[in-house]
Amino acid sequence: MSGIVRRANENDIEGILKLLVxxxxxxxxxxxxxxxxxATKYNAVxxxxxxxxxxxxxxxxxxxxxTVAGHAFCVHKQVVGDSVLTDIRTLxxxxxxxxxxxxxxxxxxxxxxxxxxxxxxxxxYNITLNVWSCNPGAKEFYxxxxxxxxxxxxxxxxxx
Ligand SMILES: CC(C)(COP(=O)(O)OP(=O)(O)OC[C@H]1O[C@@H](n2cnc3c(N)ncnc32)[C@H](O)[C@@H]1OP(=O)(O)O)[C@@H](O)C(=O)NCCC(=O)NCCS
Numbered sequence: 001m002s003g004i005v006r007r008a009n010e011n012d013i014e015g016i017l018k019l020l021v022x023x024x025x026x027x028x029x030x031x032x033x034x035x036x037x038x039a040t041k042y043n044a045v046x047x048x049x050x051x052x053x054x055x056x057x058x059x060x061x062x063x064x065x066x067t068v069a070g071h072a073f074c075v076h077k078q079v080v081g082d083s084v085l086t087d088i089r090t091l092x093x094x095x096x097x098x099x100x101x102x103x104x105x106x107x108x109x110x111x112x113x114x115x116x117x118x119x120x121x122x123x124x125y126n127i128t129l130n131v132w133s134c135n136p137g138a139k140e141f142y143x144x145x146x147x148x149x150x151x152x153x154x155x156x157x158x159x160x
Pocket of ligand 1: 022023026096097098099102103104105106107108109110130131132135136137138140141142144
């Protein structure tokens with residue numbers, strides 16, 4: 001796999017929007033009762049603010065042709081002075097996606113390594129993310145990278 005991983009900028013927004021639809025469709029296909037599809041969780045205006053904000057760094061994988069073919073959205077998180085929670089600084093991965101055509105070629109691993117490197121260099125305590133149970137492939141991917149469950153979201157669908 002050639003190509004580079006780098007911080008995203010305004011010029012990447014079009015490519016990121018296409019990837020956001022792909023993530024949404026994975027979730028929509030798995031849980032159409034919860035996720036609308038096709039949709040993007042952020043629009044172009046919101047994305048411009050996100051990529052420019054150093055507390056919400058986005059990393060992209062740019063392939064050899066210059067196309068944005070993967071992204072990892074990060075969010076700096078810290079709860080200060082809470083009655084039960086400590087003040088640890090967490091880097092939360094809000095979204096990660098590799099273009100369908102590039103999957104299985106370690107692009108996702110490379111994006112995660114970049115995020116981990118960033119978290120380590122910036123003194124974060126841990127990296128967290130959420131994964132939907134309707135997306136077992138992503139869960140397996142995270143486990144391969146060495147992530148372990150921190151908490152589990154549970155539900156009961158009610159009869160109607
Ligand atoms: C999940 C995703 C980011 C993985 O990216 P990728 O570039 O294909 O993953 P990699 O090639 O770096 O794979 C790393 C390891 O994870 C494993 N893995 C990756 N995707 C997997 C899948 N769907 N099922 C099982 N294992 C998987 C690989 O086999 C590899 O294992 P190995 O180290 O034993 O060889 C990508 O499939 C994707 O974008 N999916 C759609 C969007 C999505 O679900 N995002 C996550 C939302 S929570």
